[in-house]
Amino acid sequence: MLEMKGVKKTFGDFHALSGVDLDVKPGEVFGFIGPNGAGKSTTIRVLLGLMKADAGSAEIFGQDVWRDAVEIHRRIAYVPGDVNLWPNLTGGEVIDLFGRLRGGFSKEKRDELIERFQFDPTKKCRTYSKGNRQKVALIAAFASNADLYILDEPTSGLDPLMEQTFQACVAEARAAGKSVLLSSHILSEVEKLCDRVAIIRAGEVIEQGTLSEMRHLTRTQVTVETATPLTGLAEFSGVYDLTESGAQTSFQVDTEKLSSVMAHLAEFDIMQLNSAPPALEDLFMQHYDTKEGGKTHE
Amino acid sequence: MNERLFSGTFAIFCFILRRDRLRAPLWLFALTATSLAVALSFVDLYASAEERQAVAQTMVNPATTALIGQGHGLDDYTYGAMLAHQMLGMTALTAGVMSILLVIRHTRAQEEDGQLELLGALPVGRLAVPGAALLYVSGLNILIALFTGAGLTVLQLESITAGSSFLYGAAIGTAGIFFAALTLFVSQAAESSRGALGLSVTGLVAFYGLRAVGDTVNETFLYATPFGWLQEMQVYVEDHALYLFLPVAAAVIFAFSALQLHRRRDAGAGMLPARAGRRDGGRFLTSVFSLVFRLQRTSWMFWALGMILLGAVYGSVLSETETFFAEVEIIQVLIAAEGDTALIDQFLAMFMSVLAVAASIPTLLSLLRLKSEEKRGRLEALYTLPVPRLRVYGVYVATGMITSIIMLTAAAAGLWGAAAVTMEESFTFGAVFTAALVFVPALAVMLGLAALILGVSPALSPLIWVYLLYGYIVIYMGELFQFPDGMDYTTPYGYVPEYPAEDVAALPLVGMVTAAVIFAALGAWLYRRRDLD
Numbered sequence: 001m002l003e004m005k006g007v008k009k010t011f012g013d014f015h016a017l018s019g020v021d022l023d024v025k026p027g028e029v030f031g032f033i034g035p036n037g038a039g040k041s042t043t044i045r046v047l048l049g050l051m052k053a054d055a056g057s058a059e060i061f062g063q064d065v066w067r068d069a070v071e072i073h074r075r076i077a078y079v080p081g082d083v084n085l086w087p088n089l090t091g092g093e094v095i096d097l098f099g100r101l102r103g104g105f106s107k108e109k110r111d112e113l114i115e116r117f118q119f120d121p122t123k124k125c126r127t128y129s130k131g132n133r134q135k136v137a138l139i140a141a142f143a144s145n146a147d148l149y150i151l152d153e154p155t156s157g158l159d160p161l162m163e164q165t166f167q168a169c170v171a172e173a174r175a176a177g178k179s180v181l182l183s184s185h186i187l188s189e190v191e192k193l194c195d196r197v198a199i200i201r202a203g204e205v206i207e208q209g210t211l212s213e214m215r216h217l218t219r220t221q222v223t224v225e226t227a228t229p230l231t232g233l234a235e236f237s238g239v240y241d242l243t244e245s246g247a248q249t250s251f252q253v254d255t256e257k258l259s260s261v262m263a264h265l266a267e268f269d270i271m272q273l274n275s276a277p278p279a280l281e282d283l284f285m286q287h288y289d290t291k292e293g294g295k296t297h298e
Numbered sequence: 299m300n301e302r303l304f305s306g307t308f309a310i311f312c313f314i315l316r317r318d319r320l321r322a323p324l325w326l327f328a329l330t331a332t333s334l335a336v337a338l339s340f341v342d343l344y345a346s347a348e349e350r351q352a353v354a355q356t357m358v359n360p361a362t363t364a365l366i367g368q369g370h371g372l373d374d375y376t377y378g379a380m381l382a383h384q385m386l387g388m389t390a391l392t393a394g395v396m397s398i399l400l401v402i403r404h405t406r407a408q409e410e411d412g413q414l415e416l417l418g419a420l421p422v423g424r425l426a427v428p429g430a431a432l433l434y435v436s437g438l439n440i441l442i443a444l445f446t447g448a449g450l451t452v453l454q455l456e457s458i459t460a461g462s463s464f465l466y467g468a469a470i471g472t473a474g475i476f477f478a479a480l481t482l483f484v485s486q487a488a489e490s491s492r493g494a495l496g497l498s499v500t501g502l503v504a505f506y507g508l509r510a511v512g513d514t515v516n517e518t519f520l521y522a523t524p525f526g527w528l529q530e531m532q533v534y535v536e537d538h539a540l541y542l543f544l545p546v547a548a549a550v551i552f553a554f555s556a557l558q559l560h561r562r563r564d565a566g567a568g569m570l571p572a573r574a575g576r577r578d579g580g581r582f583l584t585s586v587f588s589l590v591f592r593l594q595r596t597s598w599m600f601w602a603l604g605m606i607l608l609g610a611v612y613g614s615v616l617s618e619t620e621t622f623f624a625e626v627e628i629i630q631v632l633i634a635a636e637g638d639t640a641l642i643d644q645f646l647a648m649f650m651s652v653l654a655v656a657a658s659i660p661t662l663l664s665l666l667r668l669k670s671e672e673k674r675g676r677l678e679a680l681y682t683l684p685v686p687r688l689r690v691y692g693v694y695v696a697t698g699m700i701t702s703i704i705m706l707t708a709a710a711a712g713l714w715g716a717a718a719v720t721m722e723e724s725f726t727f728g729a730v731f732t733a734a735l736v737f738v739p740a741l742a743v744m745l746g747l748a749a750l751i752l753g754v755s756p757a758l759s760p761l762i763w764v765y766l767l768y769g770y771i772v773i774y775m776g777e778l779f780q781f782p783d784g785m786d787y788t789t790p791y792g793y794v795p796e797y798p799a800e801d802v803a804a805l806p807l808v809g810m811v812t813a814a815v816i817f818a819a820l821g822a823w824l825y826r827r828r829d830l831d
Binding site for chain 2: 045048049050051052069070071073074076078080082083084085086087088089090092093095096097098099100101102103121122123124126127137150
């Protein structure tokens with residue numbers, strides 16, 4: 001469906017992308033995360049044929065993203081994080097223009113989406129807030145019959161209620177067998193929607209896989225209260241951020257060390273135990289700790 | 299209105315001064331320097347009373363009267379009378395434009411961008427922002443009045459006396475203050491800063507138009523417009539200073555009403571509700587071309603209107619050619635007379651070249667929208683749809699060509715209309731139209747060059763304006779300053795046959811079209827290959 005191999009892009013001396021590999025399969029929702037300046041938007045701009053890669057190959061539907069951009073664009077829909085529209089056209093006019101230029105546009109779907117996103121299409125674009133401009137792009141995208149949706153932080157201006165509507169639209173697209181590339185900062189959204197995730201840092205994809213595959217890299221946050229004072233935990237390898245306050249101790253532990261640590265804790269008479277599953281936030285922080293990076297930090 | 303409404307006005311006033319620390323001096327300089335420079339140029343251009351009287355004669359025709367006013371003291375056309383006649387209305391109009399732009403910048407534009415919200419959350423009065431803006435723009439206009447008056451006095455020109463000069467300055471300043479207050483008043487009705495700008499400019503143009511009607515049709519209308527009041531002051535002739543009270547009183551009424559309305563209005567809302575627009579794309583908006591057409595149609599209308607007016611000015615001047623030529627030395631130099639070719643034909647060709655340079659401006663602006671669309675990120679939306687880059691590029695180049703034909707036709711229509719009314723033996727429309735359209739290939743070359751520049755990098759696009767300015771100087775001033783003959787051929791305008799004084803030669807026209815196509819094709823090739831911003 002979408003395949004990038006060793007894509008490089010430099011701006012003068014700056015290496016925006018230094019070898020990006022991505023692989024989105026048919027029918028999956030693919031999360032693309034990374035901090036600002038990591039190369040997410042540049043990657044997407046290469047995929048959309050707005051920029052030409054210096055090296056590597058990038059294909060969508062088996063066609064070259066630069067050479068066959070027009071053909072590819074018939075079957076994709078794109079929603080940017082910052083939607084720029086013509087100030088003197090109304091939202092409704094822009095939605096219809098996009099639909100007509102892309103082709104395969106359904107009036108019924110459009111009206112239904114306008115209803116669902118609670119959008120007023122009769123106002124001029126200059127009066128729309130950021131969230132409303134995003135709705136224009138979202139409605140135009142989901143009213144099309146695209147096979148691949150490329151969404152670049154599409155919900156950054158939406159309120160939580162509209163975010164739910166957006167998530168429902170993504171879920172429906174997937175149910176209809178479409179693919180989605182979702183670049184996002186909202187990790188809970190990625191966690192909720194995505195089948196697989198790629199993490200980009202400094203122009204390189206450093207991790208790619210399903211969320212369960214990636215969780216082995218993360219730690220579990222444990223808070224424990226024991227009857228007898230807890231000792232000897234600091235000697236364990238794979239235990240980090242150990243803090244004690246009264247009878248309560250909290251620490252992080254590598255997933256593969258979890259059972260041996262639990263066995264150790266049991267000796268001290270556990271009164272209360274609280275363990276949080278590794279959230280994407282942790283995964284994210286772990287990979288973007290630029291000082292040392294990765295799981296060996298501290 | 300109690301004083302709490304205005305608390306914080308002075309702080310905001312200082313803040314405005316800081317924001318406009320460059321803008322305000324530039325306006326002050328531009329508006330003051332224009333009057334001074336024109337006054338000085340009169341001395342060089344028209345040294346003797348006879349020459350001045352000759353000019354006065356060329357001024358008496360309907361088109362000129364409509365454009366700048368009937369004037370006073372034409373029977374004794376002193377430098378002062380000339381200045382008041384030719385410059386007062388236009389300078390007051392410019393001061394009005396300045397006031398409109400500045401008042402909106404510091405009131406509605408701030409409101410729209412949300413800066414007013416930040417200020418409003420501070421302990422400032424509800425009327426502090428409009429109050430400070432009004433204070434600032436009025437102050438700037440008073441400075442313009444004083445600088446103009448003092449500057450003209452210092453020039454020590456014959457008939458330009460101190461008292462009249464300060465009155466002349468005051469006339470410009472009060473016009474500025476009048477339009478500042480009017481803008482604040484009408485912008486209460488609009489919902490956006492663009493709406494406010496539209497309403498204010500419409501008001502400005504309507505008042506100027508009312509003066510034109512008053513001068514040409516029925517004098518009663520002169521008393522309904524500030525431009526009429528200023529004209530009836532008869533500065534440098536009779537100096538009726540009492541007329542100054544009219545714009546000032548009107549400004550006070552507008553300002554007071556505006557503040558009353560502003561006090562009652564919600565931030566960000568208008569007194570008039572914004573009209574709901576179309577729910578859907580309608581039947582028209584279906585392609586890149588219809589989008590570009592839709593985006594440009596308003597500016598086409600305004601530019602075409604401007605070109606008609608400009609054409610009409612030259613058309614009315616044409617009718618005075620013979621006297622003009624006989625009495626004003628400078629034009630004799632401008633027209634390198636060639637034996638028995640009818641002078642009026644040469645005039646037509648020369649005026650057309652000036653109009654063609656003017657028509658190049660909307661033509662290039664139309665194409666350069668491709669650049670601003672890219673900069674504002676709107677092309678991204680198009681290029682992620684199945685829209686080839688070359689189609690967008692091609693549509694913009696084609697739109698530029700259409701613009702050039704519309705603008706040249708509009709100029710030809712204006713010129714022909716004015717000439718037909720004022721001349722005894724006028725040109726046929728066909729002749730005027732041909733004289734205009736022979737410039738299409740030259741405009742195509744300019745357009746092709748601009749397209750080539752956009753293909754290389756949009757950042758280089760100012761270069762085309764430099765080249766246009768160069769073309770204007772070479773074409774219009776070249777003969778006056780005795781530039782070498784070959785210089786004409788460094789601009790496309792120089793290759794255009796001087797129809798009807800010369801026959802239309804095919805070779806240069808075909809050559810220019812070919813060059814334009816090559817430039818545009820090269821630009822297209824580059825445009826398809828480069829990264830978009």
